[in-house]
Amino acid sequence: MTSLFPHLRGEFREVAEQYYETLKRLNSNDKVIISSLSEIANENKPNARIIVEVIEKRIKMVNPDCLLAHLYLLDSICKNHGHPFTDLFQANLVPNFIYVFSKANEKVRSSMYKLRHTWTGAPLFTSKLKELDTKVNAIDPAWPISHVPAAAPASSANRGNKILINPAKFAQGNSRTLQQREEEETERMRKELLRKEKELLELKKKDIDMQLMGLKKQHELKATAISSAEAGVAVPSAQTKLTPTTKKVRTLALNTKFTPPVLSILSNKTTTSVVISLISLIKCYINHVTYCLSCRFQGRSCKINKGGLCCLLKQLLRVLIITLILIYRRVATLKLLLEQTLYATMKVKQINFHLSIHF
Numbered sequence: 001m002t003s004l005f006p007h008l009r010g011e012f013r014e015v016a017e018q019y020y021e022t023l024k025r026l027n028s029n030d031k032v033i034i035s036s037l038s039e040i041a042n043e044n045k046p047n048a049r050i051i052v053e054v055i056e057k058r059i060k061m062v063n064p065d066c067l068l069a070h071l072y073l074l075d076s077i078c079k080n081h082g083h084p085f086t087d088l089f090q091a092n093l094v095p096n097f098i099y100v101f102s103k104a105n106e107k108v109r110s111s112m113y114k115l116r117h118t119w120t121g122a123p124l125f126t127s128k129l130k131e132l133d134t135k136v137n138a139i140d141p142a143w144p145i146s147h148v149p150a151a152a153p154a155s156s157a158n159r160g161n162k163i164l165i166n167p168a169k170f171a172q173g174n175s176r177t178l179q180q181r182e183e184e185e186t187e188r189m190r191k192e193l194l195r196k197e198k199e200l201l202e203l204k205k206k207d208i209d210m211q212l213m214g215l216k217k218q219h220e221l222k223a224t225a226i227s228s229a230e231a232g233v234a235v236p237s238a239q240t241k242l243t244p245t246t247k248k249v250r251t252l253a254l255n256t257k258f259t260p261p262v263l264s265i266l267s268n269k270t271t272t273s274v275v276i277s278l279i280s281l282i283k284c285y286i287n288h289v290t291y292c293l294s295c296r297f298q299g300r301s302c303k304i305n306k307g308g309l310c311c312l313l314k315q316l317l318r319v320l321i322i323t324l325i326l327i328y329r330r331v332a333t334l335k336l337l338l339e340q341t342l343y344a345t346m347k348v349k350q351i352n353f354h355l356s357i358h359f
Contacts, residue, residue: 004057008050015047019054027062029069031186038076041085051077052088059096064103068111071100075115078124080179090125094132101136109140120146198355205351212344219337226329274326278319285312 005016022040026033041051059070074096078086101112116132119125125132133145295301 005053012047012050015044016050016054019044019051020058023054023058026069026073027066029072031182032190034069034073034076035183035186037073038080041077042081045081045084048084049088052085056092056096059100067100067103068108071097071112071115075118075124079122086124090128093125093128094135097132098135098139101139113143117146201351201354205348208344208347208351212340215340215344219333219340222333222336226333274319274323278316278323281312281316281319285316288312 004020005013008016019040023037026037041048044051055070055074059067062070074089078089097112097116101109104112116129119129130145133143136143137145
């Protein structure tokens with residue numbers, strides 16, 4: 001990525017790039033951000049020339065809606081921290097002010113006039129104010145050219161015996177007190193806003209917890225209803241419609257009594273029990289068919305009539321259909337529970353993310 005400050009090297013480029021990244025936060029007339037950027041500039045006073053260059057470069061790059069905020073930042077740094085920022089900003093004050101004025105609407109121009117008026121009383125940029133007024137008046141004739149009182153020159157005889165006082169520093173006490181009050185009020189409002197936002201996020205989190213509890217209760221009710229429905233399913237037994245001749249028969253291969261397994265009506269009709277019943281019916285049907293085939297190959301008469309086998313096959317199909325229905329219901333229930341759990345988890349993560357941003 002190409003650097004915005006190719007002419008700087010080492011630590012100076014790092015200071016410029018870091019302050020430029022911090023300056024991107026200034027996208028509105030936020031007093032807290034302006035005060036923070038002003039203090040950062042003061043901490044980097046040994047690199048004041050770089051800080052001034054970054055701010056002036058940023059003025060030429062931001063949207064017109066953010067230009068006034070950057071002038072406020074320039075004003076805050078000069079009024080609060082003075083030299084060397086005042087001298088450095090004064091060098092390009094007029095072209096920068098004219099650039100912002102040319103991009104501004106009537107409301108912003110009115111704010112710029114109020115800002116310009118404070119520089120007369122501070123005083124700030126006294127040597128540039130008349131030039132600034134003249135050039136702005138050339139763009140907008142409604143802009144007045146204010147008279148800037150010149151400081152009385154001290155005679156050479158008395159100059160060595162007098163202590164020169166910077167008027168900006170002399171008048172800084174009251175302005176600093178007023179600004180401190182404004183900063184304290186802004187900080188109080190910011191803390192109050194953060195407290196309200198925290199309360200709102202906590203209420204949202206409680207609401208989501210209640211929704212999650214409601215979803216869990218709904219799932220429990222659905223699971224209970226499904227269990228009740230499963231308990232009401234009648235599982236047919238394999239012996240219901242078998243003829244009496246199927247109770248005691250002999251197989252030729254084993255020469256032992258062959259008794260088909262009898263499926264009793266289950267007391268707990270769960271999916272597992274129905275599957276077990278299905279497996280038992282399949283085994284019973286296979287044993288019957290094997291027995292009939294063995295009798296046929298040995299030339300003996302089969303004592304199990306075709307009606308019994310057909311009845312057993314029908315029961316097998318019925319249990320198979322019931323098993324598939326129960327499995328489908330169980331899968332649908334698990335899918336619904338999974339979707340609800342994922343939704344609740346996403347909401348909790350979203351709330352934790354907002355809390356981490358604000359606090």
